[in-house]
Amino acid sequence: MINLSTKLGSLELQNPVLLASGVWDFPYTKIIDFKRLGGVICKGVSLLPKEGNPPPRITETPCGLVNSIGLENKGFDYFEHEILPDLKKLGTKVFVNIFGESIEEFKEIASKIKEVVGFEVNISCPNVSKGGEKFGKDPKMVFSITKAVCGETDLPVIVKLSPSVENIEETAQAAKEGGAMAVTASNTFPGLVIDLESKGPLFKRITGGLSGPAIKPLALYNVYRIKNAVDIPVIGSGGISDYKDVLEYFIAGASAVQLGSIIFNNPLAPIEILDNLVCWMREKGYKNLKDVNKK
Amino acid sequence: MEPTFRILPVLENKKIGPYHKITLKDVQMYNHAECGNFVMIGLQGFDPYLSRPFSFLEGNRTSFSILMKVKGRGTELLSKVKKGDKLKVLGPLGKIFCPPKKGILIAGGIGIAPVYYQSRWMNGDILFYGAKRKKDLILTREFSDKGFTVRTITEEDEGLVTDLLKEYTDELNGKQIFICGAMGMIKSIKGILNKEQIEKAYVYVEERMGCGLGGCKSCAVKTFEGYRLVCTEGPIFPLKEVKFD
Numbered sequence: 001m002i003n004l005s006t007k008l009g010s011l012e013l014q015n016p017v018l019l020a021s022g023v024w025d026f027p028y029t030k031i032i033d034f035k036r037l038g039g040v041i042c043k044g045v046s047l048l049p050k051e052g053n054p055p056p057r058i059t060e061t062p063c064g065l066v067n068s069i070g071l072e073n074k075g076f077d078y079f080e081h082e083i084l085p086d087l088k089k090l091g092t093k094v095f096v097n098i099f100g101e102s103i104e105e106f107k108e109i110a111s112k113i114k115e116v117v118g119f120e121v122n123i124s125c126p127n128v129s130k131g132g133e134k135f136g137k138d139p140k141m142v143f144s145i146t147k148a149v150c151g152e153t154d155l156p157v158i159v160k161l162s163p164s165v166e167n168i169e170e171t172a173q174a175a176k177e178g179g180a181m182a183v184t185a186s187n188t189f190p191g192l193v194i195d196l197e198s199k200g201p202l203f204k205r206i207t208g209g210l211s212g213p214a215i216k217p218l219a220l221y222n223v224y225r226i227k228n229a230v231d232i233p234v235i236g237s238g239g240i241s242d243y244k245d246v247l248e249y250f251i252a253g254a255s256a257v258q259l260g261s262i263i264f265n266n267p268l269a270p271i272e273i274l275d276n277l278v279c280w281m282r283e284k285g286y287k288n289l290k291d292v293n294k295k
Numbered sequence: 296m297e298p299t300f301r302i303l304p305v306l307e308n309k310k311i312g313p314y315h316k317i318t319l320k321d322v323q324m325y326n327h328a329e330c331g332n333f334v335m336i337g338l339q340g341f342d343p344y345l346s347r348p349f350s351f352l353e354g355n356r357t358s359f360s361i362l363m364k365v366k367g368r369g370t371e372l373l374s375k376v377k378k379g380d381k382l383k384v385l386g387p388l389g390k391i392f393c394p395p396k397k398g399i400l401i402a403g404g405i406g407i408a409p410v411y412y413q414s415r416w417m418n419g420d421i422l423f424y425g426a427k428r429k430k431d432l433i434l435t436r437e438f439s440d441k442g443f444t445v446r447t448i449t450e451e452d453e454g455l456v457t458d459l460l461k462e463y464t465d466e467l468n469g470k471q472i473f474i475c476g477a478m479g480m481i482k483s484i485k486g487i488l489n490k491e492q493i494e495k496a497y498v499y500v501e502e503r504m505g506c507g508l509g510g511c512k513s514c515a516v517k518t519f520e521g522y523r524l525v526c527t528e529g530p531i532f533p534l535k536e537v538k539f540d
Contacts, residue, residue, distance in 0.1 A: 022510075022511070022512070023506070023510050023511055024506075024508075024510040025508065025509040025510045025527075026509070027298070027508040027509050027510070027527060028508050028510055030297045030298055030508075031298065031299070031300050031385075031508070043512075051521055051522060052512060052515060052522055054515075054517070055502055055503065055513075055514075055515050055516070055517075056502075056503050057503065057512070057513040057514075057515060058345075058503050058504075058505045058511065058513035059503065060343055060344045060345045060369070061344075062341075062342065062344075063341050063342075063344060064344060065344055065345060065505065067505070067511065067513065069511070069512045069513065072512045072515070072522065212341075212344055213341060241341075261344070263506065263510070264344075264345055264346075264505045264506045264510075264511060265337070265341065265344055265345065265346075266300075266383070267300045267385060267506070267508070268300055
């Protein structure tokens with residue numbers, strides 16, 4: 001029997017494969033068997049509705065994509081009544097990604113949501129004017145927001161870090177000191193796409209967030225740096241496309257992974273990754289996933 | 296039918312006018328596909344990274360086809376597929392719509408594909424169809440065979456589809472109208488329809504799409520009720536609800 005279970009602090013996941021925030025919605029349950037996942041992180045929720053950015057919102061690059069969605073969501077009240085009940089029925093561990101434009105907003109949302117497995121605090125979205133990566137670049141702010149959220153809930157708190165910092169170890173340390181159970185490394189990388197027709201930026205907000213296989217070495221390096229400097233579980237996120245990528249993230253120090261853009265390229269990727277991970281471990285004689293990074 | 300994600304073989308890639316008609320072998324989807332449904336189609340691997348949304352064009356018990364226009368690098372690569380190549384197919388997607396037996400179809404350019412697919416459930420009335428050049432007009436005989444009066448116009452000769460509509464505007468009265476084409480064309484058409492005609496008009500909206508399943512929130516279209524997603528709330532929207540720049 002192959003054991004894929006993994007631990008994030010005191011929290012045990014049946015396997016390390018999580019679906020990232022902002023890439024899936026309920027229609028994906030028709031394609032993916034969510035019961036097989038380690039868990040999911042839902043689309044970012046803010047206190048008030050956010051309209052999102054004007055289209056175009058997406059374009060592709062070699063080996064990836066750039067998005068400028070802008071955290072479109074219908075706000076906390078809608079989330080509580082229309083989305084949360086269905087999230088609880090998914091049959092997998094659900095983390096709620098929360099977004100605020102101020103510490104107060106983070107606190108208010110965190111205090112209102114219960115009966116989920118945990119929170120992921122979004123302080124790293126590059127596509128919004130207020131909050132987002134502006135918070136995530138400042139270790140003091142990372143500490144304050146994490147501490148404020150942890151003060152409002154007994155649920156485990158994950159902090160999704162911005163890659164747009166000089167020393168990601170510092171923001172990871174700030175999240176740890178604020179009380180985070182784990183950090184996600186990392187969000188999308190800000191980038192520019194030029195439209196040859198209009199001879200200007202494609203996106204109305206100028207920049208977008210780059211994701212997909214193109215960023216894998218960058219995000220992998222962030223995981224490695226944090227793991228070697230801060231004693232906190234790291235969830236690797238960035239360009240994971242197959243089971244080998246999962247193994248690489250584990251060897252770099254991750255305790256779980258998030259799949260994002262790949263489910264646009266191949267919606268069955270999460271299931272294929274889990275199946276192939278088991279095959280690989282069987283072939284190599286591993287019984288427990290936690291042993292794969294041992295030399 | 297619930298959507299599935301499968302790898303399907305190409306039976307044929309044939310040039311029709313300026314477009315590519317790609318036929319895929321499939322025994323499941325077309326018989327169950329409904330009006331409003333579309334598919335996401337992509338090459339295996341990471342180049343291009345994203346699949347592209349396509350309306351069904353036509354099909355039968357063993358295959359279906361889509362119509363494609365080369366617009367950028369992604370469609371350029373897709374246009375080169377050969378018999379036996381395999382493509383990723385996600386579908387059927389989209390919000391289904393109950394089409395009328397008779398009605399007005401208005402198409403500009405490649406917008407002919409979704410309205411041709413819709414004509415599967417119809418037994419005629421009028422098609423207004425505009426294209427750049429005479430040789431770009433396709434499927435006109437097939438529409439005639441289905442009992443449609445076909446009115447065409449080309450930019451190289453006479454003008455735009457809106458000119459055609461101005462001439463025959465009374466023919467639109469009291470009927471459901473379905474429009475597919477560039478947003479600029481749709482906006483101009485809205486400008487010449489009267490209030491009653493707008494009430495009964497629907498548009499097929501196209502927008503850059505990431506996943507087709509409502510996950511990425513990329514394919515936003517501006518409506519009077521805020522942004523809505525083409526993939527799960529469309530692609531067919533009431534004309535009166537769509538907000539134009």
